[in-house]
Amino acid sequence: xxxxxxxxxxxxxxxxxxLHSPLISQERSAGQFIILQVDDDYGERIPLTIAxxxxxxxxxxxxxxxxxxxTQQLSKLxxxxxxxxxxxxxxxxxxxxxxxTVVCVGGGIxxxxxxxxxxxxKDAGNKVITIIGARNKDLLILxxxxxxxxxEFIVCTDDGSYGRKSLVTEPxxxxxxxxxxxxxVIAIGPPVxxxxxxxTTRPFNVFxxxxxxxxxxxxxxxCGGCRVNVANEAKFVCVDGPEFDAHKVDxxxxxxxxxxxxxxxxxxxxxxxxxxIDRKERGI
Amino acid sequence: MNHKSAxxxxxxxxxxxxxxxxxxxxxxxxxxxxxxxQEMPSQEPEVRIKNLDEVALGYTIEQARIEAMRCLQxxxxxxxxxxxxxxxxxxxxxxxxxxxxENAAAVIKEASLLPAICGRVCPQxxxxxxxxxxxKALKDVDKxxxxxxLERFIADWERSTGKISIxxxxxxxxxxxxxxxxGPAGLVVAADCRREGHHVTVFEAFHKLGGVLxxxxxxxxxxxxxxxxxxxxxxxxxxxxxxNFVVGKTRKLxxxxxxxxxxxxxxGTGAGLPMFMNIEGENLVGVFSxxxxxxxxxxxxxxxxxxxxxxxxxxxxxxVLGGGNVAMDAxxxxxxxxxxxxxxxxRRTEVEMPARKEEVAHAxxxxxxxxxxxxxxxxxxxxxxxxxxxxxxxxxxGEPDSSGRRRPVVIPGSEFxxxxxxIIVAIGNGSNPLISQTTPEINVNKWGNILVDETQKTSVxxxxxxxxxxxGAATVILAMGEGRRAAASINxxxxxxxxxxxxx
Ligand SMILES: Cc1cc2nc3c(=O)[nH]c(=O)nc-3n(C[C@H](O)[C@H](O)[C@H](O)COP(=O)(O)OP(=O)(O)OC[C@H]3O[C@@H](n4cnc5c(N)ncnc54)[C@H](O)[C@@H]3O)c2cc1C
Ligand SMILES: Cc1cc2nc3c(=O)[nH]c(=O)nc-3n(C[C@H](O)[C@H](O)[C@H](O)COP(=O)(O)OP(=O)(O)OC[C@H]3O[C@@H](n4cnc5c(N)ncnc54)[C@H](O)[C@@H]3O)c2cc1C
Ligand code: SF4
Ligand code: FES
Numbered sequence: 001x002x003x004x005x006x007x008x009x010x011x012x013x014x015x016x017x018x019l020h021s022p023l024i025s026q027e028r029s030a031g032q033f034i035i036l037q038v039d040d041d042y043g044e045r046i047p048l049t050i051a052x053x054x055x056x057x058x059x060x061x062x063x064x065x066x067x068x069x070x071t072q073q074l075s076k077l078x079x080x081x082x083x084x085x086x087x088x089x090x091x092x093x094x095x096x097x098x099x100x101t102v103v104c105v106g107g108g109i110x111x112x113x114x115x116x117x118x119x120x121x122k123d124a125g126n127k128v129i130t131i132i133g134a135r136n137k138d139l140l141i142l143x144x145x146x147x148x149x150x151x152e153f154i155v156c157t158d159d160g161s162y163g164r165k166s167l168v169t170e171p172x173x174x175x176x177x178x179x180x181x182x183x184x185v186i187a188i189g190p191p192v193x194x195x196x197x198x199x200t201t202r203p204f205n206v207f208x209x210x211x212x213x214x215x216x217x218x219x220x221x222x223c224g225g226c227r228v229n230v231a232n233e234a235k236f237v238c239v240d241g242p243e244f245d246a247h248k249v250d251x252x253x254x255x256x257x258x259x260x261x262x263x264x265x266x267x268x269x270x271x272x273x274x275x276x277i278d279r280k281e282r283g284i
Numbered sequence: 285m286n287h288k289s290a291x292x293x294x295x296x297x298x299x300x301x302x303x304x305x306x307x308x309x310x311x312x313x314x315x316x317x318x319x320x321x322q323e324m325p326s327q328e329p330e331v332r333i334k335n336l337d338e339v340a341l342g343y344t345i346e347q348a349r350i351e352a353m354r355c356l357q358x359x360x361x362x363x364x365x366x367x368x369x370x371x372x373x374x375x376x377x378x379x380x381x382x383x384x385x386e387n388a389a390a391v392i393k394e395a396s397l398l399p400a401i402c403g404r405v406c407p408q409x410x411x412x413x414x415x416x417x418x419x420k421a422l423k424d425v426d427k428x429x430x431x432x433x434l435e436r437f438i439a440d441w442e443r444s445t446g447k448i449s450i451x452x453x454x455x456x457x458x459x460x461x462x463x464x465x466x467g468p469a470g471l472v473v474a475a476d477c478r479r480e481g482h483h484v485t486v487f488e489a490f491h492k493l494g495g496v497l498x499x500x501x502x503x504x505x506x507x508x509x510x511x512x513x514x515x516x517x518x519x520x521x522x523x524x525x526x527x528n529f530v531v532g533k534t535r536k537l538x539x540x541x542x543x544x545x546x547x548x549x550x551x552g553t554g555a556g557l558p559m560f561m562n563i564e565g566e567n568l569v570g571v572f573s574x575x576x577x578x579x580x581x582x583x584x585x586x587x588x589x590x591x592x593x594x595x596x597x598x599x600x601x602x603x604v605l606g607g608g609n610v611a612m613d614a615x616x617x618x619x620x621x622x623x624x625x626x627x628x629x630x631r632r633t634e635v636e637m638p639a640r641k642e643e644v645a646h647a648x649x650x651x652x653x654x655x656x657x658x659x660x661x662x663x664x665x666x667x668x669x670x671x672x673x674x675x676x677x678x679x680x681x682g683e684p685d686s687s688g689r690r691r692p693v694v695i696p697g698s699e700f701x702x703x704x705x706x707i708i709v710a711i712g713n714g715s716n717p718l719i720s721q722t723t724p725e726i727n728v729n730k731w732g733n734i735l736v737d738e739t740q741k742t743s744v745x746x747x748x749x750x751x752x753x754x755x756g757a758a759t760v761i762l763a764m765g766e767g768r769r770a771a772a773s774i775n776x777x778x779x780x781x782x783x784x785x786x787x788x
Contacts, residue, residue, distance in 0.1 A: 023534050023535060024534065027533065027534060027535065037491060039593075040491045040492070041585070042584075042585055042588070042591050042592045042593060043593050043594075044584070044593040044594045045491075045584070045594075069593050070593060084491070085491040085527070085528050086528060087489065087491075087528040087529070087530060087534070088530075088533065088534065089533060089534070090530070090533060217576055217579055217580065217584070217594075218489070218490065218579065220489050220530055220533075220556070220716070220718060221556070221557055221716060221717065221718065222556040222557070222558070222575055222579070222716065223558065223573060223575045223576035223579055224558040224560065224572075224573035224575065224576055225572070225573075225576040227567060228567070229567055234560060234562075234566065234567060239717075239718070250567075252669070253567050253568075253669060256568075256569055256668060256669030256670070257567065257569055257669070259569070260569045260570075260597065261595040261597070
């Protein structure tokens with residue numbers, strides 16, 4: 001059950017794993033996620049996007065960043081090990097159709113969930129412009145995979161160690177200024193990045209979609225822990241989302257909810273994680 | 285309530301029972317009603333708020349027999365009429381009085397499959413005990429024969445003596461039944477269909493079985509061990525369980541029939557959609573649904589700090605909104621998790637509160653404060669988006685509403701502030717929409733409850749439903765009752781089919 005078929009380290013703290021799960025591999029669509037546990041008595045249930053799936057092999061691919069206890073434990077498992085709990089596919093699939101020109105913006109680990117969506121959009125006949133960003137060159141993931149899909153491809157790093165030295169919002173703004181402007185933007189990454197992508201496209205009135213990563217427990221609409229304000233209404237990310245209209249999301253509330261347990265987690269885990277969390281906080 | 289220690293209660297019962305042992309069958313009704321009702325021994329309040337062990341400890345043998353002797357063995361069995369599954373109450377109680385515990389267990393099992401659970405969580409004071417003639421004679425429902433406690437006594441006795449019998453299973457019919465959800469409704473269907481020799485698979489979304497019994501009701505009221513044993517019995521009967529399986533997502537409901545060859549499906553997915561108040565500030569950090577709070581504590585074991593990875597919010601002052609069992613459980617759990625002050629804020633008065641009386645009494649003993657005729661107006665937060673207070677309003681009772689309870693009416697200008705850092709919303713659950721969203725063929729009402737006929741059949745052939753997903757948030761025994769009815773319908777449908785196949 002849920003055997004790890006393949007494991008690869010993509011960057012310092014990002015790992016890719018292929019998991020054996022025939023049923024999920026058959027049912028899943030782009031945009032959906034799974035919830036897994038590394039220990040089913042005391043472990044946490046953590047959501048991760050299904051980055052890819054192979055129904056023939058019966059496998060799904062996850063790409064995750066080590067930020068806390070569970071992702072750290074997961075990163076220590078190896079090929080042949082089994083996960084005690086894996087449930088999915090959860091969430092609504094991304095709505096895919098031919099929109100015209102779509103800008104896909106991925107920040108940090110957010111490139112992982114973005115990849116299957118960009119692929120599906122491309123297959124549906126869209127022109128795909130891709131912007132991916134990370135703090136530095138070593139943290140970039142899936143560059144080649146994204147490049148092959150994209151009609152136009154831009155890489156940014158915060159420190160300029162690779163590609164363009166800027167935040168992803170800079171090229172995004174330039175693209176919005178083009179005539180004709182893009183038909184749609186999809187942005188996935190740290191909440192702060194998604195917030196600023198929303199602010200970038202708002203004046204241009206370009207429909208912008210984001211995939212929210214709130215804290216979850218069950219992932220089936222039972223606990224309400226994943227709720228966010230969307231157009232001043234409480235929505236459950238696990239069943240109503242994870243994708244929403246970025247211009248309607250209350251990101252500040254979402255970010256404060258995401259930090260609910262931050263101090264608590266810091267106390268619980270070691271200082272190595274502290275630096276991870278701080279970095280994550282600063283965005284990308 | 286005066287708290288008497290377990291030892292004290294046991295000694296008193298031993299002294300008392302001597303008076304009745306020879307002449308039990310000759311006792312007059314008057315003498316029976318004069319026998320003192322037996323209090324349930326429980327952990328000391330100051331001890332139990334620091335652990336998750338069961339609060340109520342159960343009757344001793346002497347206590348159980350004395351309590352049983354109070355029963356008048358009425359000819360017109362009003363208690364049975366008010367039991368949703370019609371347990372032959374006087375008959376099983378009579379066996380207890382005579383110390384024939386095995387017989388008592390057999391009587392209960394004719395009607396109820398999960399007595400250890402029902403004996404603990406049924407709202408007895410509004411069911412069997414409500415119309416008990418002893419309570420009527422003494423003009424106090426609290427003085428009625430403690431039928432629930434006696435049921436629990438028998439179930440516990442059976443377990444402690446290792447005498448749980450594994451129900452017989454008829455030989456394999458080759459028919460397959462899928463059960464969606466492992467709450468009380470699903471477990472009952474699994475048992476009843478398996479007994480007829482059908483192959484049964486239970487699909488559960490969570491990684492652990494039992495439904496609300498596991499993730500909602502805390503261990504201090506219903507230990508996991510009891511749920512485990514019930515499930516173990518099913519496993520021994522040959523029921524198959526698949527956890528981490530969300531029907532509708534991992535596999536579409538219709539695919540279970542059309543592709544996987546199940547001949548019947550029972551949907552028992554429960555009422556798992558938390559309701560919120562829709563007031564300002566409800567998404568601030570520190571506002572939880574009772575479902576989330578209790579799931580973190582019970583299912584994810586956040587209570588066992590240091591062992592569990594799932595965090596739980598460290599709280600000092602907690603307000604719980606609501607007045608049902610869920611609110612009591614959340615409040616008492618918050619206390620056990622270290623909160624200093626826990627307030628239950630309820631719009632009506634104690635009389636209208638739907639929670640089991642025993643839990644309310646236990647909560648009071650544990651220092652939970654009750655604020656009646658009050659309700660939240662808005663939730664206030666600090667600059668970090670965390671709850672730091674709640675603005676409340678006071679109410680008075682007006683005319684009865686559609687529920688028959690007097691409607692709470694706001695007293696204008698009665699706003700006041702309650703200092704709290706955590707708010708747990710326990711005002712009810714709606715039906716889980718996952719199945720109806722992914723199986724549009726199934727008819728539901730406007731609240732999303734699945735519509736069924738009197739045989740528990742849904743609008744789709746071969747699909748049956750029952751429990752909270754049909755009733756709305758109800759009770760364990762009602763969910764079980766629906767499960768039994770559904771299983772009977774499924775078994776009949778499959779038997780008819782097997783009969784036809786034989787003729788052909
Ligand atoms: C729908 C969805 C899809 C996701 N997909 C991916 C993915 O493909 N790859 C990936 O690496 N991560 C993904 N995440 C985030 C991932 O779930 C969290 O990183 C993970 O739960 C952290 O678990 P942990 O025990 O290691 O850390 P914890 O010890 O629980 O947390 C460490 C710190 O990380 C932060 N944190 C906690 N939960 C989350 C969260 N859900 N999102 C962001 N930060 C969090 C908090 O500040 C916390 O203090 C996704 C989240 C959601 C909701
Ligand atoms: C905190 C709390 C305290 C309570 N206290 C009492 C009490 O004292 N006395 C009393 O009589 N009643 C009490 N109740 C109510 C009682 O627990 C419920 O009425 C009863 O559990 C309903 O049983 P059920 O089988 O219909 O559903 P549930 O017990 O809700 O079980 C449904 C199961 O189905 C699973 N599920 C849902 N969707 C899917 C899907 N798509 N695929 C697979 N699995 C799925 C869920 O994970 C769950 O395990 C309480 C409820 C709560 C929440
Ligand atoms: S109504 Fe009360 S006294 Fe009469 S049979 Fe039932 S339990 Fe016994
Ligand atoms: S994770 Fe529990 S409702 Fe979404």
